[in-house]
Amino acid sequence: MTERPLPLVLRPLDAIGRGAIAVVEALGRFGMFLAEALGTLLTPPFKFWAFIDRINYIGYRSLLIILLTGGFTGMVLGLQVYFTLVRFGSEAYLGPAVALSLIRELGPVLAALMVTGRAGSALTAEIGIMRITEQIDALTVMALNPVRYLVAPSILAGLVTFPLMTAIFDTVGIFGGYLVGVELLGLSQGTYFGEMQTFVDLNDIMMGFWKSLSFGVLVTWVCTYKGFHVGHGAEGVAKATTDAVVLSSVLILVWDYFMGTVLP
Amino acid sequence: MIKIERLVKSFGSQQVLRGLDLEVATGSITVIIGRSGGGKSVLLRHLIGLLRPDGGRVLVNGADVTRLGGRALDEVRRRYGVVFQGGALFDSMTCAANVAFPLRENLRLPAAEVATRVEASLAQVGLEGMGSKYPAEVSGGMRKRVAIARALVTEPEIVFFDEPTTGLDPILVNTIHHLVLNLHRKLRFTAVMVSHEIPEIFEIADAVAMLHDGRIVEVGPPGVIQASPNRVVRQFIRGEPEGAEGA
Numbered sequence: 001m002t003e004r005p006l007p008l009v010l011r012p013l014d015a016i017g018r019g020a021i022a023v024v025e026a027l028g029r030f031g032m033f034l035a036e037a038l039g040t041l042l043t044p045p046f047k048f049w050a051f052i053d054r055i056n057y058i059g060y061r062s063l064l065i066i067l068l069t070g071g072f073t074g075m076v077l078g079l080q081v082y083f084t085l086v087r088f089g090s091e092a093y094l095g096p097a098v099a100l101s102l103i104r105e106l107g108p109v110l111a112a113l114m115v116t117g118r119a120g121s122a123l124t125a126e127i128g129i130m131r132i133t134e135q136i137d138a139l140t141v142m143a144l145n146p147v148r149y150l151v152a153p154s155i156l157a158g159l160v161t162f163p164l165m166t167a168i169f170d171t172v173g174i175f176g177g178y179l180v181g182v183e184l185l186g187l188s189q190g191t192y193f194g195e196m197q198t199f200v201d202l203n204d205i206m207m208g209f210w211k212s213l214s215f216g217v218l219v220t221w222v223c224t225y226k227g228f229h230v231g232h233g234a235e236g237v238a239k240a241t242t243d244a245v246v247l248s249s250v251l252i253l254v255w256d257y258f259m260g261t262v263l264p
Numbered sequence: 265m266i267k268i269e270r271l272v273k274s275f276g277s278q279q280v281l282r283g284l285d286l287e288v289a290t291g292s293i294t295v296i297i298g299r300s301g302g303g304k305s306v307l308l309r310h311l312i313g314l315l316r317p318d319g320g321r322v323l324v325n326g327a328d329v330t331r332l333g334g335r336a337l338d339e340v341r342r343r344y345g346v347v348f349q350g351g352a353l354f355d356s357m358t359c360a361a362n363v364a365f366p367l368r369e370n371l372r373l374p375a376a377e378v379a380t381r382v383e384a385s386l387a388q389v390g391l392e393g394m395g396s397k398y399p400a401e402v403s404g405g406m407r408k409r410v411a412i413a414r415a416l417v418t419e420p421e422i423v424f425f426d427e428p429t430t431g432l433d434p435i436l437v438n439t440i441h442h443l444v445l446n447l448h449r450k451l452r453f454t455a456v457m458v459s460h461e462i463p464e465i466f467e468i469a470d471a472v473a474m475l476h477d478g479r480i481v482e483v484g485p486p487g488v489i490q491a492s493p494n495r496v497v498r499q500f501i502r503g504e505p506e507g508a509e510g511a
Binding site for chain 1: 312339344347350353354366370453
Protein backbone atom coordinates (compact mmCIF):
# COMPACT_ATOMS: atom_id res chain seq x y z
CA MET A 1 0.00 0.00 0.00
CA THR A 2 1.40 3.42 -0.91
CA GLU A 3 1.26 6.36 1.50
CA ARG A 4 -0.88 9.34 0.57
CA PRO A 5 1.42 12.31 -0.19
CA LEU A 6 1.48 14.99 2.49
CA PRO A 7 0.07 18.46 1.75
CA LEU A 8 2.86 20.80 0.62
CA VAL A 9 2.58 22.97 3.73
CA LEU A 10 3.25 20.01 6.04
CA ARG A 11 6.30 18.68 4.19
CA PRO A 12 8.90 20.85 5.99
CA LEU A 13 7.46 19.70 9.32
CA ASP A 14 7.62 16.10 8.11
CA ALA A 15 11.27 16.55 7.14
CA ILE A 16 12.10 18.10 10.52
CA GLY A 17 10.30 15.26 12.30
CA ARG A 18 12.13 12.59 10.31
CA GLY A 19 15.44 14.34 10.96
CA ALA A 20 14.74 14.53 14.69
CA ILE A 21 13.80 10.84 14.82
CA ALA A 22 16.98 9.93 12.93
CA VAL A 23 19.10 11.95 15.41
CA VAL A 24 17.39 10.37 18.44
CA GLU A 25 17.81 6.89 16.90
CA ALA A 26 21.50 7.54 16.22
CA LEU A 27 22.03 8.78 19.79
CA GLY A 28 20.18 5.73 21.09
CA ARG A 29 22.43 3.39 19.08
CA PHE A 30 25.47 5.31 20.30
CA GLY A 31 24.35 4.95 23.92
CA MET A 32 23.41 1.29 23.55
CA PHE A 33 26.83 0.60 22.07
CA LEU A 34 28.53 1.92 25.23
CA ALA A 35 26.03 0.10 27.46
CA GLU A 36 26.79 -3.19 25.67
CA ALA A 37 30.54 -2.61 25.97
CA LEU A 38 30.27 -1.83 29.70
CA GLY A 39 28.01 -4.87 30.11
CA THR A 40 30.67 -7.15 28.62
CA LEU A 41 33.25 -5.65 31.01
CA LEU A 42 31.13 -6.82 33.93
CA THR A 43 30.50 -10.37 32.71
CA PRO A 44 33.05 -13.15 32.03
CA PRO A 45 34.95 -14.21 30.00
CA PHE A 46 37.28 -11.21 30.43
CA LYS A 47 39.70 -10.58 27.59
CA PHE A 48 42.75 -9.76 29.70
CA TRP A 49 45.35 -10.09 26.93
CA ALA A 50 43.24 -8.01 24.54
CA PHE A 51 43.16 -5.34 27.27
CA ILE A 52 46.96 -5.45 27.66
CA ASP A 53 47.34 -5.21 23.88
CA ARG A 54 45.08 -2.13 23.84
CA ILE A 55 47.11 -0.49 26.64
CA ASN A 56 50.16 -0.92 24.41
CA TYR A 57 48.24 0.31 21.34
CA ILE A 58 46.60 3.37 22.93
CA GLY A 59 49.05 4.21 25.70
CA TYR A 60 52.60 3.01 25.21
CA ARG A 61 52.71 3.83 21.48
CA SER A 62 51.47 7.38 22.20
CA LEU A 63 54.24 8.02 24.71
CA LEU A 64 56.65 9.80 22.37
CA ILE A 65 54.08 12.28 21.10
CA ILE A 66 52.93 12.93 24.70
CA LEU A 67 56.53 13.61 25.81
CA LEU A 68 57.14 15.97 22.89
CA THR A 69 53.88 17.92 23.10
CA GLY A 70 53.96 18.01 26.91
CA GLY A 71 57.52 19.33 26.97
CA PHE A 72 56.96 22.04 24.37
CA THR A 73 53.58 23.09 25.82
CA GLY A 74 55.28 23.63 29.20
CA MET A 75 58.11 25.57 27.55
CA VAL A 76 55.72 27.84 25.63
CA LEU A 77 53.65 28.38 28.77
CA GLY A 78 56.81 29.18 30.75
CA LEU A 79 57.91 31.73 28.17
CA GLN A 80 54.55 33.48 27.64
CA VAL A 81 53.41 33.47 31.26
CA TYR A 82 56.81 34.73 32.44
CA PHE A 83 56.69 37.78 30.14
CA THR A 84 53.10 38.50 31.23
CA LEU A 85 53.85 38.15 34.95
CA VAL A 86 57.00 40.26 34.68
CA ARG A 87 54.80 43.24 33.70
CA PHE A 88 53.09 42.99 37.09
CA GLY A 89 56.25 42.11 38.99
CA SER A 90 54.73 38.71 39.80
CA GLU A 91 57.13 36.37 38.01
CA ALA A 92 57.49 34.41 41.27
CA TYR A 93 54.10 32.90 40.45
CA LEU A 94 55.37 31.34 37.21
CA GLY A 95 55.53 27.85 38.81
CA PRO A 96 51.89 27.76 40.02
CA ALA A 97 50.66 29.44 36.81
CA VAL A 98 52.31 26.79 34.63
CA ALA A 99 51.33 23.93 36.92
CA LEU A 100 47.69 24.99 37.36
CA SER A 101 47.23 25.60 33.62
CA LEU A 102 48.63 22.18 32.85
CA ILE A 103 47.06 20.15 35.64
CA ARG A 104 43.54 21.65 35.49
CA GLU A 105 43.18 22.28 31.80
CA LEU A 106 45.88 21.86 29.21
CA GLY A 107 47.25 18.50 30.34
CA PRO A 108 43.99 16.50 30.13
CA VAL A 109 42.75 18.31 27.00
CA LEU A 110 45.96 18.33 24.95
CA ALA A 111 46.94 14.78 25.98
CA ALA A 112 43.45 13.58 24.96
CA LEU A 113 43.65 15.43 21.63
CA MET A 114 47.10 13.97 20.92
CA VAL A 115 46.06 10.42 21.80
CA THR A 116 42.93 10.88 19.67
CA GLY A 117 45.05 11.93 16.70
CA ARG A 118 47.49 9.06 17.07
CA ALA A 119 45.62 6.11 18.61
CA GLY A 120 41.94 7.04 18.16
CA SER A 121 42.22 7.37 14.40
CA ALA A 122 44.17 4.09 14.19
CA LEU A 123 41.53 2.38 16.35
CA THR A 124 38.73 3.50 14.02
CA ALA A 125 40.68 2.49 10.92
CA GLU A 126 41.60 -0.92 12.38
CA ILE A 127 38.04 -1.79 13.42
CA GLY A 128 36.67 -0.28 10.19
CA ILE A 129 38.93 -2.49 8.08
CA MET A 130 37.90 -5.50 10.18
CA ARG A 131 34.28 -4.60 9.42
CA ILE A 132 34.67 -4.22 5.64
CA THR A 133 36.78 -7.39 5.36
CA GLU A 134 34.08 -9.35 7.27
CA GLN A 135 36.40 -10.12 10.21
CA ILE A 136 33.76 -8.77 12.60
CA ASP A 137 31.11 -10.91 10.90
CA ALA A 138 33.46 -13.88 11.27
CA LEU A 139 33.58 -13.28 15.04
CA THR A 140 29.79 -12.97 15.17
CA VAL A 141 29.14 -16.23 13.31
CA MET A 142 31.61 -18.00 15.60
CA ALA A 143 29.11 -17.03 18.34
CA LEU A 144 31.69 -14.64 19.79
CA ASN A 145 30.60 -11.11 20.67
CA PRO A 146 32.84 -8.68 18.72
CA VAL A 147 32.10 -5.92 21.23
CA ARG A 148 33.72 -8.06 23.95
CA TYR A 149 36.82 -8.63 21.81
CA LEU A 150 37.29 -5.25 20.15
CA VAL A 151 35.41 -2.52 21.98
CA ALA A 152 35.37 -3.33 25.71
CA PRO A 153 39.18 -3.82 26.01
CA SER A 154 39.74 -0.48 24.19
CA ILE A 155 37.37 1.43 26.50
CA LEU A 156 38.96 -0.12 29.60
CA ALA A 157 42.42 0.66 28.22
CA GLY A 158 41.27 4.26 27.60
CA LEU A 159 40.23 4.50 31.26
CA VAL A 160 43.68 3.38 32.37
CA THR A 161 45.93 5.08 29.83
CA PHE A 162 44.39 8.55 29.50
CA PRO A 163 45.02 9.52 33.17
CA LEU A 164 48.55 8.07 32.90
CA MET A 165 49.24 9.95 29.66
CA THR A 166 47.88 13.12 31.26
CA ALA A 167 50.09 12.67 34.33
CA ILE A 168 53.13 12.25 32.07
CA PHE A 169 52.08 15.28 29.97
CA ASP A 170 51.70 17.41 33.13
CA THR A 171 55.03 16.31 34.61
CA VAL A 172 57.00 16.86 31.41
CA GLY A 173 55.19 20.17 30.87
CA ILE A 174 56.10 21.40 34.35
CA PHE A 175 59.75 20.54 33.65
CA GLY A 176 59.45 22.30 30.28
CA GLY A 177 58.30 25.42 32.13
CA TYR A 178 61.19 24.93 34.57
CA LEU A 179 63.71 24.80 31.71
CA VAL A 180 62.52 28.12 30.30
CA GLY A 181 61.66 29.91 33.56
CA VAL A 182 64.60 28.79 35.68
CA GLU A 183 67.37 27.69 33.34
CA LEU A 184 66.76 30.26 30.57
CA LEU A 185 65.13 33.29 32.21
CA GLY A 186 66.84 33.06 35.60
CA LEU A 187 63.97 32.49 38.04
CA SER A 188 65.13 30.64 41.14
CA GLN A 189 64.43 26.93 41.36
CA GLY A 190 63.10 27.28 44.93
CA THR A 191 60.58 29.94 43.88
CA TYR A 192 59.38 27.92 40.87
CA PHE A 193 58.68 24.73 42.83
CA GLY A 194 58.00 26.32 46.26
CA GLU A 195 55.13 28.53 45.03
CA MET A 196 53.77 25.55 43.10
CA GLN A 197 53.47 23.56 46.33
CA THR A 198 51.65 26.48 47.96
CA PHE A 199 49.05 27.03 45.25
CA VAL A 200 48.39 23.60 43.74
CA ASP A 201 46.14 21.42 45.89
CA LEU A 202 44.46 18.03 45.59
CA ASN A 203 41.28 19.50 44.05
CA ASP A 204 43.29 20.73 41.06
CA ILE A 205 44.86 17.32 40.56
CA MET A 206 41.51 15.56 40.93
CA MET A 207 39.94 17.90 38.37
CA GLY A 208 42.59 16.89 35.82
CA PHE A 209 42.17 13.25 36.80
CA TRP A 210 38.37 13.19 36.35
CA LYS A 211 38.67 15.02 33.05
CA SER A 212 41.26 12.59 31.68
CA LEU A 213 39.23 9.62 32.90
CA SER A 214 36.11 10.84 31.11
CA PHE A 215 38.12 11.69 27.96
CA GLY A 216 39.46 8.13 28.02
CA VAL A 217 35.94 6.73 27.79
CA LEU A 218 34.74 9.40 25.35
CA VAL A 219 37.54 8.97 22.79
CA THR A 220 37.58 5.15 22.78
CA TRP A 221 33.76 5.07 22.70
CA VAL A 222 33.53 7.42 19.71
CA CYS A 223 36.44 5.84 17.82
CA THR A 224 35.31 2.24 18.26
CA TYR A 225 31.70 3.17 17.42
CA LYS A 226 32.75 4.91 14.21
CA GLY A 227 34.92 1.93 13.23
CA PHE A 228 32.12 -0.50 13.98
CA HIS A 229 29.59 1.42 11.89
CA VAL A 230 31.84 2.19 8.96
CA GLY A 231 30.47 2.69 5.42
CA HIS A 232 31.61 0.80 2.36
CA GLY A 233 35.17 0.29 1.15
CA ALA A 234 38.27 2.40 1.63
CA GLU A 235 36.26 5.60 1.32
CA GLY A 236 34.01 4.48 4.17
CA VAL A 237 37.02 3.79 6.40
CA ALA A 238 38.58 7.16 5.51
CA LYS A 239 35.34 8.99 6.32
CA ALA A 240 34.83 7.08 9.58
CA THR A 241 38.39 7.87 10.66
CA THR A 242 37.99 11.58 9.92
CA ASP A 243 34.58 11.66 11.62
CA ALA A 244 35.97 9.88 14.68
CA VAL A 245 38.85 12.35 15.12
CA VAL A 246 36.68 15.43 14.49
CA LEU A 247 33.82 14.26 16.75
CA SER A 248 36.21 13.15 19.52
CA SER A 249 38.09 16.46 19.40
CA VAL A 250 34.90 18.54 19.52
CA LEU A 251 33.43 16.41 22.31
CA ILE A 252 36.68 16.70 24.32
CA LEU A 253 36.44 20.51 24.23
CA VAL A 254 32.69 20.64 24.91
CA TRP A 255 32.90 18.07 27.72
CA ASP A 256 35.95 19.90 29.15
CA TYR A 257 33.86 23.05 29.49
CA PHE A 258 31.04 21.20 31.26
CA MET A 259 33.48 19.44 33.58
CA GLY A 260 35.10 22.81 34.30
CA THR A 261 31.75 24.28 35.35
CA VAL A 262 30.79 21.31 37.54
CA LEU A 263 34.05 20.40 39.24
CA PRO A 264 35.47 22.69 41.98
CA MET B 265 17.53 -29.72 7.38
CA ILE B 266 17.37 -26.04 6.40
CA LYS B 267 14.01 -24.74 5.23
CA ILE B 268 13.60 -21.22 3.90
CA GLU B 269 10.00 -20.00 3.63
CA ARG B 270 8.75 -16.88 1.83
CA LEU B 271 11.87 -14.87 2.65
CA VAL B 272 11.51 -11.16 1.87
CA LYS B 273 14.19 -8.50 2.20
CA SER B 274 14.43 -4.93 0.94
CA PHE B 275 17.13 -2.30 1.26
CA GLY B 276 15.36 1.02 0.96
CA SER B 277 13.23 0.86 -2.16
CA GLN B 278 15.21 -2.06 -3.62
CA GLN B 279 13.55 -5.42 -3.01
CA VAL B 280 16.31 -8.07 -3.06
CA LEU B 281 14.44 -11.18 -1.90
CA ARG B 282 10.80 -11.52 -2.95
CA GLY B 283 9.30 -14.46 -1.09
CA LEU B 284 12.12 -16.95 -1.57
CA ASP B 285 11.54 -20.65 -0.77
CA LEU B 286 14.24 -23.32 -0.60
CA GLU B 287 14.94 -26.58 1.21
CA VAL B 288 18.44 -27.89 1.85
CA ALA B 289 18.68 -31.59 2.67
CA THR B 290 20.85 -32.68 5.59
CA GLY B 291 24.27 -33.89 4.50
CA SER B 292 23.97 -32.50 0.97
CA ILE B 293 26.00 -29.92 -0.93
CA THR B 294 23.55 -27.33 -2.22
CA VAL B 295 24.92 -24.65 -4.49
CA ILE B 296 22.99 -21.42 -5.02
CA ILE B 297 23.76 -19.86 -8.37
CA GLY B 298 22.62 -16.60 -9.85
CA ARG B 299 23.84 -13.35 -11.33
CA SER B 300 26.19 -11.04 -9.44
CA GLY B 301 24.23 -8.62 -7.27
CA GLY B 302 21.21 -10.90 -7.43
CA GLY B 303 20.96 -11.43 -3.66
CA LYS B 304 22.88 -14.70 -3.16
CA SER B 305 25.10 -13.29 -0.42
CA VAL B 306 22.10 -11.52 1.13
CA LEU B 307 20.34 -14.90 1.30
CA LEU B 308 23.40 -16.48 2.90
CA ARG B 309 23.61 -13.69 5.49
CA HIS B 310 20.01 -14.47 6.48
CA LEU B 311 20.90 -18.15 6.94
CA ILE B 312 23.77 -17.31 9.29
CA GLY B 313 21.74 -14.73 11.20
CA LEU B 314 23.68 -11.64 10.11
CA LEU B 315 20.59 -10.10 8.51
CA ARG B 316 16.97 -10.06 9.65
CA PRO B 317 14.35 -10.50 6.93
CA ASP B 318 11.37 -8.20 6.43
CA GLY B 319 9.23 -11.31 6.15
CA GLY B 320 9.42 -15.11 6.03
CA ARG B 321 11.52 -17.49 8.08
CA VAL B 322 14.61 -19.67 8.03
CA LEU B 323 14.23 -22.97 9.87
CA VAL B 324 17.42 -24.78 10.85
CA ASN B 325 16.55 -28.18 12.32
CA GLY B 326 13.16 -26.70 13.22
CA ALA B 327 14.45 -23.50 14.91
CA ASP B 328 13.61 -20.21 13.18
CA VAL B 329 16.94 -18.36 13.17
CA THR B 330 15.27 -15.13 12.04
CA ARG B 331 13.45 -14.94 15.39
CA LEU B 332 16.36 -16.03 17.57
CA GLY B 333 18.73 -13.67 19.34
CA GLY B 334 21.38 -13.67 22.03
CA ARG B 335 22.38 -17.05 23.43
CA ALA B 336 19.79 -19.04 21.49
CA LEU B 337 21.18 -17.73 18.18
CA ASP B 338 24.73 -18.35 19.41
CA GLU B 339 23.80 -21.96 20.16
CA VAL B 340 22.71 -22.40 16.53
CA ARG B 341 25.82 -20.60 15.26
CA ARG B 342 28.09 -22.94 17.21
CA ARG B 343 26.93 -25.67 14.84
CA TYR B 344 27.91 -23.52 11.84
CA GLY B 345 31.12 -23.03 9.93
CA VAL B 346 31.32 -20.08 7.55
CA VAL B 347 33.81 -19.45 4.74
CA PHE B 348 33.52 -15.80 3.75
CA GLN B 349 34.11 -14.46 0.27
CA GLY B 350 37.44 -12.84 1.15
CA GLY B 351 38.32 -15.42 3.79
CA ALA B 352 37.78 -12.93 6.67
CA LEU B 353 40.94 -14.17 8.36
CA PHE B 354 42.09 -12.11 11.34
CA ASP B 355 45.06 -10.31 9.83
CA SER B 356 46.74 -9.66 13.19
CA MET B 357 47.05 -13.43 13.78
CA THR B 358 49.07 -16.16 12.07
CA CYS B 359 47.24 -18.75 9.96
CA ALA B 360 47.58 -21.27 12.81
CA ALA B 361 46.21 -18.79 15.35
CA ASN B 362 43.28 -18.12 13.02
CA VAL B 363 42.43 -21.83 12.88
CA ALA B 364 43.00 -22.19 16.63
CA PHE B 365 40.79 -19.21 17.47
CA PRO B 366 37.35 -20.92 17.51
CA LEU B 367 38.82 -23.91 19.36
CA ARG B 368 40.39 -21.70 22.02
CA GLU B 369 37.55 -19.24 22.42
CA ASN B 370 34.50 -21.44 21.92
CA LEU B 371 35.45 -24.98 22.87
CA ARG B 372 38.06 -23.93 25.49
CA LEU B 373 40.26 -26.90 24.67
CA PRO B 374 43.67 -27.35 26.31
CA ALA B 375 46.59 -25.79 24.41
CA ALA B 376 48.14 -29.16 23.46
CA GLU B 377 44.88 -30.41 21.94
CA VAL B 378 44.35 -27.12 20.12
CA ALA B 379 47.84 -27.41 18.59
CA THR B 380 47.20 -31.00 17.47
CA ARG B 381 43.84 -30.17 15.91
CA VAL B 382 45.17 -27.05 14.19
CA GLU B 383 48.04 -29.02 12.68
CA ALA B 384 45.66 -31.75 11.50
CA SER B 385 43.25 -29.18 10.12
CA LEU B 386 45.96 -27.33 8.17
CA ALA B 387 47.28 -30.67 6.86
CA GLN B 388 43.74 -31.53 5.71
CA VAL B 389 43.72 -28.48 3.44
CA GLY B 390 47.29 -29.10 2.26
CA LEU B 391 48.98 -26.40 4.32
CA GLU B 392 51.32 -28.37 6.58
CA GLY B 393 54.01 -26.16 8.07
CA MET B 394 52.40 -22.90 6.88
CA GLY B 395 50.79 -22.11 10.24
CA SER B 396 53.38 -19.57 11.31
CA LYS B 397 52.72 -17.30 8.31
CA TYR B 398 50.37 -14.33 8.50
CA PRO B 399 47.41 -14.10 6.07
CA ALA B 400 49.14 -11.22 4.25
CA GLU B 401 52.17 -13.45 3.60
CA VAL B 402 50.31 -16.24 1.79
CA SER B 403 48.60 -16.39 -1.62
CA GLY B 404 44.88 -15.92 -2.24
CA GLY B 405 44.34 -19.66 -2.70
CA MET B 406 46.14 -20.44 0.55
CA ARG B 407 44.06 -17.84 2.39
CA LYS B 408 40.88 -19.55 1.15
CA ARG B 409 42.22 -22.90 2.35
CA VAL B 410 43.06 -21.45 5.77
CA ALA B 411 39.52 -20.03 5.90
CA ILE B 412 38.13 -23.50 5.07
CA ALA B 413 40.34 -25.06 7.76
CA ARG B 414 39.09 -22.49 10.30
CA ALA B 415 35.45 -23.11 9.34
CA LEU B 416 35.82 -26.89 9.66
CA VAL B 417 38.09 -27.18 12.69
CA THR B 418 35.17 -27.24 15.14
CA GLU B 419 33.52 -30.03 13.09
CA PRO B 420 30.32 -28.07 12.35
CA GLU B 421 27.08 -29.65 11.18
CA ILE B 422 26.44 -27.00 8.54
CA VAL B 423 29.05 -25.13 6.52
CA PHE B 424 28.28 -22.03 4.46
CA PHE B 425 30.58 -21.02 1.62
CA ASP B 426 30.17 -17.51 0.24
CA GLU B 427 31.77 -17.57 -3.22
CA PRO B 428 34.86 -19.40 -1.93
CA THR B 429 36.62 -19.35 -5.30
CA THR B 430 36.15 -15.71 -6.29
CA GLY B 431 39.32 -14.23 -7.74
CA LEU B 432 41.16 -17.55 -8.12
CA ASP B 433 42.56 -19.04 -11.32
CA PRO B 434 40.75 -22.07 -12.88
CA ILE B 435 43.22 -24.58 -11.41
CA LEU B 436 42.75 -23.17 -7.92
CA VAL B 437 38.96 -23.07 -8.42
CA ASN B 438 39.02 -26.82 -9.12
CA THR B 439 41.44 -27.43 -6.24
CA ILE B 440 39.13 -25.65 -3.78
CA HIS B 441 36.03 -27.41 -5.14
CA HIS B 442 37.65 -30.83 -4.83
CA LEU B 443 38.93 -29.94 -1.38
CA VAL B 444 35.36 -29.09 -0.34
CA LEU B 445 34.08 -32.33 -1.91
CA ASN B 446 36.72 -34.48 -0.19
CA LEU B 447 36.18 -32.82 3.18
CA HIS B 448 32.42 -33.23 2.75
CA ARG B 449 32.82 -36.96 2.07
CA LYS B 450 35.00 -37.28 5.13
CA LEU B 451 33.13 -35.06 7.60
CA ARG B 452 29.54 -35.39 6.25
CA PHE B 453 28.49 -31.79 6.95
CA THR B 454 25.60 -30.05 5.21
CA ALA B 455 27.05 -27.51 2.79
CA VAL B 456 25.40 -24.42 1.37
CA MET B 457 27.56 -22.73 -1.22
CA VAL B 458 26.96 -19.51 -3.06
CA SER B 459 28.83 -19.57 -6.35
CA HIS B 460 28.74 -18.63 -9.99
CA GLU B 461 31.48 -21.00 -11.07
CA ILE B 462 29.71 -22.65 -14.02
CA PRO B 463 30.15 -25.48 -14.96
CA GLU B 464 32.61 -26.50 -12.17
CA ILE B 465 29.98 -26.53 -9.42
CA PHE B 466 27.97 -29.23 -11.26
CA GLU B 467 30.76 -31.69 -10.40
CA ILE B 468 30.45 -31.21 -6.64
CA ALA B 469 26.80 -30.25 -6.02
CA ASP B 470 24.05 -32.61 -4.91
CA ALA B 471 21.51 -29.88 -5.62
CA VAL B 472 21.71 -26.60 -7.52
CA ALA B 473 19.28 -23.72 -6.91
CA MET B 474 18.98 -20.84 -9.36
CA LEU B 475 18.23 -17.48 -7.73
CA HIS B 476 16.73 -14.90 -10.02
CA ASP B 477 14.71 -11.77 -9.35
CA GLY B 478 14.57 -12.47 -5.61
CA ARG B 479 13.20 -16.00 -5.92
CA ILE B 480 14.50 -19.52 -6.52
CA VAL B 481 13.33 -20.16 -10.07
CA GLU B 482 14.56 -23.74 -10.29
CA VAL B 483 16.15 -26.26 -7.96
CA GLY B 484 17.28 -29.83 -8.54
CA PRO B 485 20.22 -32.16 -9.12
CA PRO B 486 22.96 -30.84 -11.43
CA GLY B 487 21.75 -32.96 -14.37
CA VAL B 488 18.23 -31.55 -14.11
CA ILE B 489 19.48 -27.96 -13.92
CA GLN B 490 21.83 -28.46 -16.86
CA ALA B 491 18.93 -29.81 -18.96
CA SER B 492 16.46 -27.23 -17.67
CA PRO B 493 14.05 -25.78 -20.23
CA ASN B 494 13.78 -22.62 -18.08
CA ARG B 495 15.10 -19.74 -20.21
CA VAL B 496 16.66 -17.87 -17.26
CA VAL B 497 18.55 -20.97 -16.13
CA ARG B 498 19.67 -21.82 -19.65
CA GLN B 499 20.93 -18.32 -20.31
CA PHE B 500 22.82 -18.24 -17.02
CA ILE B 501 24.57 -21.61 -17.29
CA ARG B 502 25.49 -20.95 -20.92
CA GLY B 503 26.65 -17.43 -20.06
CA GLU B 504 24.77 -15.95 -23.00
CA PRO B 505 25.53 -12.25 -23.32
CA GLU B 506 21.93 -11.04 -23.22
CA GLY B 507 21.81 -12.66 -19.74
CA ALA B 508 18.65 -13.18 -17.79
CA GLU B 509 17.03 -9.85 -18.55
CA GLY B 510 15.24 -11.15 -21.56
CA ALA B 511 13.59 -13.92 -19.58
